[in-house]
Amino acid sequence: MTVVIGFEGSANKIGIGIIRDGEVLSNPRRTYITPPGQGFLPSETARHHRAVILTVLQEALEQAGLKPADVDCVAYTKGPGMGAPLVTVALVARTVAQLWGKPLLGVNHCIGHIEMGRLITHADNPTVLYVSGGNTQVIAYSERRYRIFGETIDIAVGNCLDRFARVIKISNDPSPGYNIEQMAKKGSQYVELPYTVKGMDVSFSGILSYIEEAAHKMLESGQCTAEDLCFSLQETLFSMLVEITERAMAHCGSQEVLIVGGQLFVIKSCRFFFSNLTIFLFSKSVEFHRFCIDNGAMIAQAGWEMFRSGHVTELPDSWITQR
Known part of the structure; x- marks a missing residue:
């Protein structure tokens, strides 16, 4: 069995999900909400993510009933998305991977949506309308x-x-x-x-x-x-x-x-x-x-597919991209 933890934080939602061979073990998240008439700025969104990400990580492990030793790979959203929130999540994912001694995987946010959609809905080979x-x-x-x-x-x-x-x-x-x-x-x-x-x-x-x-x-x-x-x-x-x-x-x-x-x-x-x-x-x-809806499990699922195919992101290549 392969267990992958996924970190998502490309916009105003921060989520951490854990996947084990196509089964969602946990998927907690938090949403940064601004007052009516206002959008969410990258710096303020990143500040929100920094404030809650460790709490969400603890929730993900507790809900899944797992310890760091049970995880096989750490996946994170590499992009596309907002720069500051992406960097926040990537830093935490890199740190966790090194502390736990696990391989790291940078995941395309869009592919995460599609792979998770296929997993949940059992769609075989659909035409995908991606809206975000x-x-x-x-x-x-x-x-x-x-x-x-x-x-x-x-x-x-x-x-x-x-x-x-x-x-x-x-x-x-x-x-x-x-x-x-x-x-x-x-x-x-x-x-x-x-x-x-x-x-x-x-x-x-x-x-x-x-x-x-x-x-x-x-x-x-x-x-x-x-x-x-x-x-x-x-x-x-x-x-x-x-x-x-x-x-x-x-x-x-x-x-x-x-x-x-x-x-x-x-x-x-x-x-x-x-x-x-x-x-x-x-x-x-x-x-x-x-x-x-953005969530951590979709990054974990795409990471699971990639990890099983032999992909790993080396630390020097674990950057982010807004596009």
Whole structure:
């Protein structure tokens, strides 16, 4: 049996998970939440992670019922993500690996999401829609590589939603995207927004600029409600994602969709996404899967796959990358 502990802290969530041969033994985490209208700064996020990471580590070991001697490998998020939080977690992971005398593994955050999604949902070979605060991509596996079929050419869908939430002062607890989704359920009037799909790629910055400029004018004049704006933004963004996902599925001949990433809103918005995707495909045979939210177990799972394949990260190479 192979036991891997994974450290995740690429954004505002710090998590440590332990995997044993595909079984999640523990997966505690903490979330750094800022007041409404504010984002989370790298330095403050890193300070939060430093304050709680040892407590989370102790929780992970206690919940798994393991001691350091039982762990075979230490995995950590190498990137992409926010620089300061990534460095904080990498330092702790490196220290733990040396104190415990265990090999170290730097894991790609995106691959962690996908591998954990495949483990939990039992998806075989899906077309992957990756949505998070920093990434938006359509990915499929081909010839021993994950290949990007389409992506955002500017900002990520999560970043677009987060920044809009700040404009109309939506709470960050548990996440801006989730709260936008709750408000969208109460919206009834669709406000026409720019729709930007360029082949297999999407662009969200123009939509954000438009709705940021129009929001206060339309709300003050009574043309629409905040709920209507949330409904319109979500409808537009998701329709764009549906279009490029459907096109990638047609290209790959895939009958499975796996949605992964750090955005909590995806979990609650899947019915909207799935119904629209089904309309596009004119098919009832498509299988839909989802597993979202940043966590340590996903880094442990990707590390488990890598470790079993003979990969190890030497200390001089245990750096981080924001991209």
